Amino acid sequence: MRKHNFNSGPSILPQEVLEQAADAIKNFNGINLSLLEIGHRSKWFVDVMEEARNLVKELMQLNENFEVLFLHGGATTQFMQIPLNLLNNHETAAYCDNGIWGSKAINEASVFGNVNIVASSKEKNYTYINKNFDIPTNSKYLHLTSNNTVEGTQWHQFPTTSVPLIADMSSDIFSRKIDFKSFSLMYAGAQKNMGAAGVSLVVVNKNILGKNSRKIPAIMDYQNHINANSLLNTPPVFAIYVALLTLRWIKKEGGLAAMEKRAEEKSSLLYNTIDNFPIYTTYVEKADRSKMNAVFFIEDENLQNKFLEECNNNSMIGVKGYRTVGGIRVSMYNALPYESVAAISQLMTNFAIKHG
Amino acid sequence: MRKHNFNSGPSILPQEVLEQAADAIKNFNGINLSLLEIGHRSKWFVDVMEEARNLVKELMQLNENFEVLFLHGGATTQFMQIPLNLLNNHETAAYCDNGIWGSKAINEASVFGNVNIVASSKEKNYTYINKNFDIPTNSKYLHLTSNNTVEGTQWHQFPTTSVPLIADMSSDIFSRKIDFKSFSLMYAGAQKNMGAAGVSLVVVNKNILGKNSRKIPAIMDYQNHINANSLLNTPPVFAIYVALLTLRWIKKEGGLAAMEKRAEEKSSLLYNTIDNFPIYTTYVEKADRSKMNAVFFIEDENLQNKFLEECNNNSMIGVKGYRTVGGIRVSMYNALPYESVAAISQLMTNFAIKHG
Numbered sequence: 001m002r003k004h005n006f007n008s009g010p011s012i013l014p015q016e017v018l019e020q021a022a023d024a025i026k027n028f029n030g031i032n033l034s035l036l037e038i039g040h041r042s043k044w045f046v047d048v049m050e051e052a053r054n055l056v057k058e059l060m061q062l063n064e065n066f067e068v069l070f071l072h073g074g075a076t077t078q079f080m081q082i083p084l085n086l087l088n089n090h091e092t093a094a095y096c097d098n099g100i101w102g103s104k105a106i107n108e109a110s111v112f113g114n115v116n117i118v119a120s121s122k123e124k125n126y127t128y129i130n131k132n133f134d135i136p137t138n139s140k141y142l143h144l145t146s147n148n149t150v151e152g153t154q155w156h157q158f159p160t161t162s163v164p165l166i167a168d169m170s171s172d173i174f175s176r177k178i179d180f181k182s183f184s185l186m187y188a189g190a191q192k193n194m195g196a197a198g199v200s201l202v203v204v205n206k207n208i209l210g211k212n213s214r215k216i217p218a219i220m221d222y223q224n225h226i227n228a229n230s231l232l233n234t235p236p237v238f239a240i241y242v243a244l245l246t247l248r249w250i251k252k253e254g255g256l257a258a259m260e261k262r263a264e265e266k267s268s269l270l271y272n273t274i275d276n277f278p279i280y281t282t283y284v285e286k287a288d289r290s291k292m293n294a295v296f297f298i299e300d301e302n303l304q305n306k307f308l309e310e311c312n313n314n315s316m317i318g319v320k321g322y323r324t325v326g327g328i329r330v331s332m333y334n335a336l337p338y339e340s341v342a343a344i345s346q347l348m349t350n351f352a353i354k355h356g
Numbered sequence: 357m358r359k360h361n362f363n364s365g366p367s368i369l370p371q372e373v374l375e376q377a378a379d380a381i382k383n384f385n386g387i388n389l390s391l392l393e394i395g396h397r398s399k400w401f402v403d404v405m406e407e408a409r410n411l412v413k414e415l416m417q418l419n420e421n422f423e424v425l426f427l428h429g430g431a432t433t434q435f436m437q438i439p440l441n442l443l444n445n446h447e448t449a450a451y452c453d454n455g456i457w458g459s460k461a462i463n464e465a466s467v468f469g470n471v472n473i474v475a476s477s478k479e480k481n482y483t484y485i486n487k488n489f490d491i492p493t494n495s496k497y498l499h500l501t502s503n504n505t506v507e508g509t510q511w512h513q514f515p516t517t518s519v520p521l522i523a524d525m526s527s528d529i530f531s532r533k534i535d536f537k538s539f540s541l542m543y544a545g546a547q548k549n550m551g552a553a554g555v556s557l558v559v560v561n562k563n564i565l566g567k568n569s570r571k572i573p574a575i576m577d578y579q580n581h582i583n584a585n586s587l588l589n590t591p592p593v594f595a596i597y598v599a600l601l602t603l604r605w606i607k608k609e610g611g612l613a614a615m616e617k618r619a620e621e622k623s624s625l626l627y628n629t630i631d632n633f634p635i636y637t638t639y640v641e642k643a644d645r646s647k648m649n650a651v652f653f654i655e656d657e658n659l660q661n662k663f664l665e666e667c668n669n670n671s672m673i674g675v676k677g678y679r680t681v682g683g684i685r686v687s688m689y690n691a692l693p694y695e696s697v698a699a700i701s702q703l704m705t706n707f708a709i710k711h712g
Contacts, residue, residue: 003388007395010593018390022381025374032359034374036552036598039363039674072554073428073575076589080573104574111571191590196392198428198554198592215467217436218460219429233432234547236554237366238594242392318395 004340007318008149008293008331009171009192017195017245017335024241035241040234048237049230052244056203059247059256060180069202069222069230070240075101075170075189078200079108082166082185085222087113087140088213094118094139094163099126099148100324101168109143112214118142125325126151128285139163141184141208147172149192150322152295152329153288158182164208172292173201174250175334176260184208190239192292193334195246198239250334259334266332266341267291273345277352279303297327303355304328310351316344360696363674364505364649364687365527365548373551373601373691380597391597396590404593405586408600412559415603415612416536425558425578425586426596431457431526431545434556435464438522438541441578443469443496444569450474450495450519455482455504456680457524465499468570474498481681482507484641495519497540497564503528505548506678508651508685509644514538520564528648529557530606531690532616540564546595548648549690551602554595606690615690622688622697623647629701633708635659653683659711660684666707672700 005012028035031044038044053068060066071077082105087093091113095106097120109115116139119130126148135142141164147154149171158165164184173188180186184205191197202222209223218224218232225232250259271289274280274296282289282296298304307328311319321327332341361368380391387400394400409424416422427433438461443449447469451462453476465471472495475486482504491498497520503510505527514521520540529544536542540561547553558578565579574580574588581588606615627645630636630652638645638652654660663684667675677683688697 005389005393007393010393010395010590012393013390018381018392021392022378025378025381033361033673034369036374036377037361037363037366037368039366040553072430072433074589076575077428080575084573108573108575111573189590191593196594197396197590198595217440217464217467219432219436219464233430234366234545234553236592236595237547238552239554239592317389 004314004316004343005318005336006316006330006332006340006344008322008329009189009333010197011192011318011331011333012335013195013242013246014249014335017242017249020245021238021242036238038237040231040237045237046231048241048244049235052240052247053230055244055247055251056201059174059250060203062180062203065205065207066181067204067206067226069204069225070235070243071200071202071225071230072236073200074197075168075187075200076104078168078187078202079105080111081220081222082143082187083109083112084214084216084220085212086208089113091140092116092136092138094135094142096120096130096142096144097122098129098153099145099151100322101149101170102143102145105143105145105168113140125283126153127283129153129155129288133159135159135161135163137162141166143167147290147292149293149331150325152282152284152290152293154290154292156287164205172290174256174259175263175292177256190243195243196239199236199243201243262334262338263291263332266336266338267294269338269341269345270294270330270332273348277348277356279352279356280348292332294330294332295321295325295327306355307351310347311344314343314347316340316347319344360670360672360699361674361692362672362686362688362696362700364678364685365545365689366553367548367674367687367689368691369551369598369602370605370691373598373605376601377594377598392594394593396587396593401593402587404597404600405591408596408603409586411600411603411607412557415530415606416559418536418559421561421563423560423562423582425560425581426591426599427556427558427581427586428592429556430553431524431543431556432460434524434543434558435461436467437576437578438499438543439465439468440570440572440576441568442564445469447496448472448492448494450491450498452476452486452498452500453478454485454509455501455507457504457506457526458499458501461499461501461524469496481639482509483639485509485511485644489515491515491517491519493518497522499523503646503648505649505687506681508638508640508646508649510646510648512643520561528646530612530615531619531648533612546599551599552595555592555599557599618690618694619647619688622692622694623650625694625697625701626650626686626688629704633704633712635708635712636704648688650686650688651677651681651683662711663707666703667700670699670703672696672703675700
């Protein structure tokens with residue numbers, strides 16, 4: 001029996017993606033070679049890379065200003081690669097401080113230039129998203145985290161600004177239709193909505209590149225990767241292939257509109273259950289609730305542990321909150337079936353009736 | 357029928373490793389979850405990481421001064437990460453310039469400090485390894501490439517020096533017994549002798565760390581990765597698991613002594629065939645021939661193309677030389693069976709008799 005997998009990442013993938021990935025390891029496309037044994041410059045793999053890059057552009061409805069790269073390193077590497085490429089020492093970049101990952105991005109950026117924290121919800125433990133804040137027009141760019149995996153908040157409306165907008169979309173990419181063209185750079189580790197750990201997607205508007213005077217190591221220069229069609233060095237072949245399989249699955253299932261509808265249905269069910277029973281508390285501002293990660297608590301710690309144990313006994317995994325936050329976290333990425341949310345909602349209901 | 361896979365990397369892996377990797381994608385260790393769906397901080401994956409790190413130390417016979425890391429990014433990322441961590445702006449590092457990859461490492465290091473090229477075989481197209489050169493004792497470290505994949509040369513005796521020795525061992529790691537303790541830092545992309553593309557092994561003597569005054573992005577700081585037991589951020593889970601399976605296979609097959617014996621047998625057979633027939637030319641200095649990658653030519657280009665075509669017709673892949681070098685390259689990594697080398701040697705013999 002398959003488990004209900006509420007992991008926050010690495011997380012659940014579509015069953016057919018897993019099966020296709022396993023098949024490719026034994027015999028890729030019937031060529032009597034494993035996917036792991038083929039050269040990355042073979043037509044076999046170049047085709048994989050091109051299809052994946054094109055699917056991203058198609059799903060995001062991007063024009064020719066945008067380049068799609070699949071790079072080594074997690075999103076954490078992008079925390080440094082972005083300012084390294086875009087922020088000169090004497091310049092200032094604007095950052096939104098709305099969660100643990102955004103704050104890590106701020107720390108890395110401060111190695112390369114000045115950081116202006118234009119919005120922060122730190123004083124309320126990152127339980128909301130700032131609205132109506134000032135973004136100085138001389139900021140080199142504005143950086144935000146579109147969904148805060150740990151804290152369970154999500155930007156539902158993005159700031160309007162004349163400065164280039166950069167977003168870490170690791171935990172909600174491809175889960176909704178947004179105006180991707182309004183961003184200058186978007187990035188995401190693959191291991192939540194887009195595949196397996198080991199590769200990051202970087203989508204960049206070429207117009208923001210080439211304006212930095214710093215010497216950049218060749219392997220960190222976005223322009224080099226663009227020039228090499230994302231094959232500058234040996235790429236993480238397997239993780240890119242799993243991303244391709246996942247992108248194909250998203251398209252086949254109806255694209256971002258379908259993913260958005262599912263996220264809406266799943267998260268509504270879960271938040272309704274939370275709201276229905278006072279035993280469950282959530283500190284997240286209602287308007288800023290994440291449709292990917294619901295974070296809540298049972299104030300009585302013994303009871304909370306009992307709840308986590310019941311989840312475990314019912315084949316529900318990944319429900320424990322992040323180590324710095326505690327509590328309960330239910331992650332509902334694209335590949336999580338509605339049935340899994342229905343199952344945990346039922347368990348929550350039963351638990352609340354019994355212990356509430 | 358399995359092909360004879362002479363790819364230079366990504367390259368052949370043991371059949372049992374491929375089967376185990378495919379199984380783990382469907383159901384990891386019988387836990388009813390895919391390897392791709394488990395958290396990297398779960399006991400399941402922490403155990404994978406620890407076993408892999410311990411196996412590296414065991415195979416290399418390293419003491420407690422050494423730390424083993426599995427990091428994002430290929431060896432190319434190490435070209436920058438090494439000087440970023442170890443070379444202050446005003447300091448000088450010694451580099452050996454013996455091939456295309458070493459020269460890329462030199463370019464990256466020059467972003468961070470001074471580079472002193474203490475040895476170069478560039479004037480003879482990198483067809484030999486320098487001997488008896490000076491290494492100034494005030495060099496921060498000496499960097500070399502233990503095996504030059506593209507040019508087909510290999511260090512069979514390493515320089516004796518008082519400065520920390522650093523080696524890119526991407527294409528011959530775990531293929532022979534050497535005194536690994538005499539190196540201060542060793543690194544290797546996994547996709548040749550150690551697994552699938554998407555992870556790099558870094559083995560570092562802790563004593564060389566902590567001496568740099570530069571501000572280092574957190575994700576690039578070796579010490580941070582050591583402190584986090586190589587789990588600083590979400591690691592490339594699948595590639596690390598394939599590395600573990602490959603390390604287990606190496607140990608089971610008899611460890612580095614067995615790998616060395618096989619490399620000796622395979623490369624002897626191939627080089628004997630080359631030497632036996634004047635139709636095959638190699639420019640590599642005999643003493644410096646690589647036991648991993650044999651590079652040779654058929655001077656008549658039409659005949660060479662015919663040879664490559666015959667290989668192709670006989671299910672032998674990856675035999676074409678690197679794009680900047682041309683000619684023929686036969687890579688003979690750990691997982692390549694002796695039978696494959698016997699098969700291509702037979703083809704070479706027949707071809708030479710017919711066309712020589």
